[in-house]
Amino acid sequence: MRFQKTVFLMALMLLLSSFSYAAPVAGKVRSALGDVSRQKKNQSTWSTLRVGAKVFQTDKVKTGQESELVLGLPDGSIITIEEHSEVELSELFEENGAYKTSIDIQSGRLSFAAQKQEKKTASFSFKTGTAVAAIRGTEGVISSKPFFAGLRNGKLEVQDNKSKKSISIGAGQTTIAGDSLIVLELASSGDKDFAKRLAAILNDTTQAVNQLIENLKSEDQKFQKELKDAKAKINCNLEALPDTIHDESVTAKGKCSAGISATLHGEAISFKADGSFEMVIPLDSAGSGLKKFQMRCKSDALEVACGTFETYYLPKNEIPKAEFRVNTPTALKVCNNGIQIQGHYRTSDSSATLFVKAGNYKSGNLMILADDKNHSFTEKIIPTDKNGLWNISEVSVEFNSRDLSEKKTIAVQIDKTCKEVNTVVPTIQFDSYDSLRCSASLQVKNVQGDIAILTESKDGVAYAENALTKDKQVKIKLAPSSHDYEFVVQDQASNKASVKKTLGCYPSKRFTIKVDGNEKESLRIPPPPKGIADQIQKTLHFKIQLQDNNPTDLYKVVVKKNGKIILQETLDQIQSLDYMIPVEIKRNALNQFDIEVLHKSGVTAKAHKIYEVR
8 A cells, every 4th residue: 555655656746747847838829810710639620819819739720811820939939820821839838948849830831930049958840741840040931832941040950851851041041842952042031921922933833943943033033122112111210128138028119100010029010190109028938048029011012121129038037146256355555556456246137237436436337248157347446646545445346236236345555655646746835934023934735635744944954843734834933144944845755845045034123333432533633744645544443233243134334424425235245243444534624424234124223423633
């Protein structure tokens, strides 16, 4: 009893496993015109097919006169069954994510736009009484009686049922049945309107093969001219679809010239008055991969290709989890080489973003591809005083996708002693100078955010240092008298600037002039003998009495005799404060000497000396 129960459970598990391995799926009627019906397996009756109905594996479908059925398959492919046709969906199932489709064309013809599947195990094939054809991501036409197959694009492998020989045709080629399969180069290959004419020619069994081929080529040229004229009357502008979609439908938008009719993915488009349209295309949980949705416009009774919508479909349950890594150490000391941020990411989200941020800096989106493959990224930031980034303390790397949002932070320590970082040279200039108050003012700039040392030197000897952390006006106290000053400002990277100037300190203080003897002095000198010149020589002696006894404090010394200048010295000419000036005295005349001394502070001292000769 236990053995039988175990066998039953194992059989049940195998049965369930087989169901999950090859699950039956359904096609969906997207358009049905005229007499279109379906017969279920093991049934003799036919039932009408309407838009939205599902068609399953082993179902047969047939169309009547001037009828047409457009069937959407689960992988996103479109099959259009033309009039007077009967087909059977021999296989229509999904196996481990790969769709298996096999269609037996028992009579008539059909056109197809097969989506290219990502999985190599997926297959799509047709069977006729003459040959078996296998396709993969192909658009074209195939007919059973008469047999032919033509491609607008892609490739098709055809095997003759009798000889078992295979041929391959590509875009712009058509194969027909003769003694063996014949391949023709026809520009109209795969066009369903041209297929009607091709079938009519091949149905004439009275003609030799060579004549049939000539007729087909002639009809191809004629059809191409008609097609060109029809295309010239059609103008459509289509909005591009997103690169990748995850929903089970997508909305196609566009605008065409007025007065035309069109189908998109097998369904008729409803145009607005201005020619614009908006149409939802369901994907019916189609397998992942590149999806192309053909748009066909009708002009002059011909259908012409007037656009293709293209996107990559990845179902939500297949979206791989994103990955984000930063390889840069979490703490950095930054000098000459700047900040190097490196890492890698993986995502399938085309709207994902990856930014590096630091202070007021933000990189562009470093995302390159969203193909679920590892991609490296790198970003270099050069922090300088010019861009203000030398004050940052951290750099952040932010990754955001639909299934992963993450932020990495890297601590940075900027070395402001590096010249590549500390690029702005400080400046220094005199702002004002007052010799009476013994002060000067300097403007030191380009120090903001830095540390600069201001060194003050007098007569070649440094006497003061001050540390500055911002732009500042600096007051300087001058030493008495005149000195040679130099002021040097130097930042942390040894960038420096200097200014030199001779400055004087002359406070406003009174001083005196001391003249030897009395202010008025009488001389008793007898006249000389006759014949001797009456010349009297004296020495005018005076001292300038300054507090610091420094002659460089004086601006001018002037001595006048009776109002006429007999001595004048200025600035560097003044070498002493003790003057002894030889002067000539005249008898019985005015001998008045006026002494005037101008200090650099602007203070003036005066003295007088008068000589009388009796």
